[in-house]
Amino acid sequence: xxxxxxxxxxxxxxAINAALHDAMEADPKVLVLGExxxxxxxxxxxxxxxxxxxxxxxxxxxxTPISEQAIIGAAIGAAVGGYKPVAEIMLMNFIAVPMDMIxxxxxxxxxxxxGQTGVPIVIRTMxxxxxxxxxxxxxxxxxxxxxxxxxxxxxxxxxxDAYGLLRAAIDDPDPVLFIENLxxxxxxxxxxxxxxxIGKAKVAREGTDxxxxxxxxxxxHALGVAEKLAAEGISVEVVDLRTISPWDRETVLAxxxxxxxxxxxxxxxxxxxxxxxxxxxxxxxxxxxxxxxVERVGAAFSAVPFxxxxxxxxxxxxxxxxxAIRAALA
Amino acid sequence: MSNYPKPDAATLLxxxxxxxxxxxxxxxxxxxxxxxxLVMPYYSPxxxxxxxxxxxxxxxxxxxxxxxxxxxxxxxxxxFPLGELWAELAGRATGTCKGKGGPMHLTCPSKGMMVTxxxxxxxxxxxxxxxxxxxxxxxNRVSVxxxxxxxxxxxxxxxxxxxxxxxxxxxxxxxxxxxxxxHTSMAYSRVVEKISDRAAAYGMPGVTVNGNDPDEMYxxxxxxxxxxxxxxxxxxxxxxxxxxxxxxLGEAGHYMDKALYAKAQEAxxxxxxxxxxxxxxxxxxxxxxxxxxxxxxxxxxxxxxxxEAPFPDVSELKRDVFAExxx
Numbered sequence: 001x002x003x004x005x006x007x008x009x010x011x012x013x014x015a016i017n018a019a020l021h022d023a024m025e026a027d028p029k030v031l032v033l034g035e036x037x038x039x040x041x042x043x044x045x046x047x048x049x050x051x052x053x054x055x056x057x058x059x060x061x062x063x064t065p066i067s068e069q070a071i072i073g074a075a076i077g078a079a080v081g082g083y084k085p086v087a088e089i090m091l092m093n094f095i096a097v098p099m100d101m102i103x104x105x106x107x108x109x110x111x112x113x114x115g116q117t118g119v120p121i122v123i124r125t126m127x128x129x130x131x132x133x134x135x136x137x138x139x140x141x142x143x144x145x146x147x148x149x150x151x152x153x154x155x156x157x158x159x160x161d162a163y164g165l166l167r168a169a170i171d172d173p174d175p176v177l178f179i180e181n182l183x184x185x186x187x188x189x190x191x192x193x194x195x196x197x198i199g200k201a202k203v204a205r206e207g208t209d210x211x212x213x214x215x216x217x218x219x220x221h222a223l224g225v226a227e228k229l230a231a232e233g234i235s236v237e238v239v240d241l242r243t244i245s246p247w248d249r250e251t252v253l254a255x256x257x258x259x260x261x262x263x264x265x266x267x268x269x270x271x272x273x274x275x276x277x278x279x280x281x282x283x284x285x286x287x288x289x290x291x292x293x294v295e296r297v298g299a300a301f302s303a304v305p306f307x308x309x310x311x312x313x314x315x316x317x318x319x320x321x322x323x324a325i326r327a328a329l330a
Numbered sequence: 331m332s333n334y335p336k337p338d339a340a341t342l343l344x345x346x347x348x349x350x351x352x353x354x355x356x357x358x359x360x361x362x363x364x365x366x367x368l369v370m371p372y373y374s375p376x377x378x379x380x381x382x383x384x385x386x387x388x389x390x391x392x393x394x395x396x397x398x399x400x401x402x403x404x405x406x407x408x409x410f411p412l413g414e415l416w417a418e419l420a421g422r423a424t425g426t427c428k429g430k431g432g433p434m435h436l437t438c439p440s441k442g443m444m445v446t447x448x449x450x451x452x453x454x455x456x457x458x459x460x461x462x463x464x465x466x467x468x469x470n471r472v473s474v475x476x477x478x479x480x481x482x483x484x485x486x487x488x489x490x491x492x493x494x495x496x497x498x499x500x501x502x503x504x505x506x507x508x509x510x511x512x513h514t515s516m517a518y519s520r521v522v523e524k525i526s527d528r529a530a531a532y533g534m535p536g537v538t539v540n541g542n543d544p545d546e547m548y549x550x551x552x553x554x555x556x557x558x559x560x561x562x563x564x565x566x567x568x569x570x571x572x573x574x575x576x577x578x579l580g581e582a583g584h585y586m587d588k589a590l591y592a593k594a595q596e597a598x599x600x601x602x603x604x605x606x607x608x609x610x611x612x613x614x615x616x617x618x619x620x621x622x623x624x625x626x627x628x629x630x631x632x633x634x635x636x637x638e639a640p641f642p643d644v645s646e647l648k649r650d651v652f653a654e655x656x657x
Contacts, residue, residue, distance in 0.1 A: 031466075059466065060466075062497070064493065065489070065492060065493060065496065067489035067492065067493060068489075069455050069485060069486045069489050069490075070455050070458065070486070070489035070490050070492070070493040072455070073452070073454070073455020073456045073458060073459055073486065073489075073490065074455060074456075074458045074459040074462055074493065075459060076445075076455070076456050076459055077396075077444075077445075077455070077456040077457060077458055077459015077460040077461070077462065077463065077473070078459040078460070078462050078463045078466075079459070080444045080445060080456070080459070080460060080463075081394070081444070081459065081460045081462075081463025081464065081467075082463060082467075083462075083463050083466065085459075100449055100452060100486075101452070101455060101456075104447070104448075104449050104452065105445070105447065105449075105452060105456065109437075109445060110650050110651070110652070110653070111430055111650045111651055112427060112430060112431040112435035112437070113427050113430075113431055113435065113437035113650075114425070114426065114427035114428035114429070114430045114431060114437075114650060115428070115649065115650040116426070116427065116437050116438070116439050117437055117439060117444060117445070118653055149651050150651050150652065152652070173652075173653035174652045174653055246652075246656070
């Protein structure tokens with residue numbers, strides 16, 4: 001049994017590592033595969049899978065060649081064959097390589113087979129700008145998958161949710177894309193080891209004047225801005241989506257119904273991002289209640305740039321979120 | 331090839347029974363399509379009957395196969411239930427996939443038919459995963475990846491072959507080389523003569539056999555299956571064959587080499603095997619005819635039941651997207 005009463009302080013990457021250990025311990029059907037995930041290859045490029053192969057053996061924890069189609073294909077096949085593989089695609093941009101496996105197969109086999117075959121895989125992947133990695137190592141691509149029926153998308157903002165959502169994802173009967181924010185890996189936070197249900201958002205901070213809706217690092221940014229604005233007497237409610245698809249409309253709509261104002265924030269490119277869907281659903285449901293149009297904050301319509309001033313200007317920052325909140329309050 | 335195990339008389343008859351079912355079923359599908367009773371994209375396996383029939387006699391129900399859009403022959407050989415097949419082709423609720431998959435996504439886990447893909451090259455990575463599962467289960471099951479010659483030029487082929495060899499997976503890579511990738515002949519798609527030569531690059535055995543010859547195909551398949559069951563790893567089999575109805579049923583076929591086509595038709599493996607059974611005294615003409623009549627009756631029953639069955643309810647759009655019905 002996993003201890004869910006003790007509160008431990010961990011970083012996000014430690015929480016992910018702990019969730020993988022606990023899941024593998026709890027269920028011998030849980031497998032891990034990906035580039036460099038086993039201990040001879042240092043247990044993951046960021047150490048997320050460190051210790052797993054030593055403890056559970058290299059039959060269950062397999063480092064792979066750099067072969068993303070073969071990695072996801074092996075995960076799908078093992079899942080159809082009764083296992084629960086956790087596949088790592090090192091960086092989210094690399095997920096463009098096995099898109100056929102994910103979109104045409106993992107997401108669709110259950111439906112196309114009339115429910116005869118399910119694909120209970122988790123695809124862990126990390127991303128996030130801020131490290132001057134340029135155009136192919138830092139994109140947020142969640143909208144591609146949120147637009148695809150049959151795959152769930154989760155994105156934790158803190159270590160406790162990272163643990164709980166990863167446990168839920170591994171036990172979910174359907175494929176789950178688990179998006180990890182690289183700049184948040186070393187931020188410590190409390191971890192209770194409780195499972196966090198997929199599809200449930202969390203009110204991360206209560207407020208009355210405006211609702212900020214986001215996921216991943218944007219929640220951390222929004223909480224900082226909310227604290228700052230509280231000194232001015234502005235009460236900001238922050239909703240952490242946690243699951244992007246299927247998203248928790250009830251929690252979001254209840255919050256915006258209360259505040260009458262909404263700001264949707266994501267690090268992905270603003271155009272056609274998930275903020276558009278969320279803003280649309282808010283408007284469809286709360287037209288007449290809204291005091292202002294829904295504000296959207298997202299990245300510029302460009303590749304992630306290398307040069308530091310450009311990279312900073314590309315992605316939403318606390319000051320751009322603050323400006324959007326002020327616009328919503330105008 | 332001479333050292334391959336040969337099928338005995340009973341096995342040869344079993345191969346013919348499977349192949350005859352494939353051929354007659356194909357002919358009936360085409361008739362039904364021409365009559366407007368079935369509306370679907372159809373990739374006829376006519377001409378390739380021997381390959382799956384000769385491998386399936388060495389497979390168990392719980393051995394896995396993954397196949398592709400041209401795959402009804404692979405499934406029937408492995409025992410796909412005929413009634414559920416026809417109901418699925420007709421888009422009915424009683425189909426194996428409740429009418430939600432159609433001819434390109436036929437699935438029957440109870441017979442080991444786990445995945446059928448409409449994407450060229452995508453059967454192999456998934457067959458590896460099934461092989462990995464089989465290996466972890468420790469039950470000596472094998473996983474067969476069916477694909478065509480076109481798929482041998484897709485990256486997934488190379489990634490999958492490398493991984494299967496590296497992990498010693500119990501996978502048989504069965505390339506059914508019918509000489510054309512959609513409308514593109516071999517001459518336009520590669521310079522190497524044999525696809526099986528590529529096996530050497532990944533450290534696994536690779537053989538090219540006449541897939542239309544039941545002896546060669548049975549022998550090569552048996553050797554590969556036994557190697558996989560023994561934990562010695564994967565094999566690439568390139569089974570040479572020909573498809574008589576082109577890529578997609580209804581196409582004009584102008585790309586086809588007419589002399590090659592005529593020669594292939596002369597070498598149609600079905601009448602050859604039928605005549606051999608009779609000549610070698612494995613079955614009498616009457617016995618073979620009785621087998622074929624029985625197959626016709628089974629197809630009659632399957633298609634009649636299929637057309638009488640209801641279409642799926644539109645509420646099915648919300649089911650099987652996820653395990654839990656969506657709102």
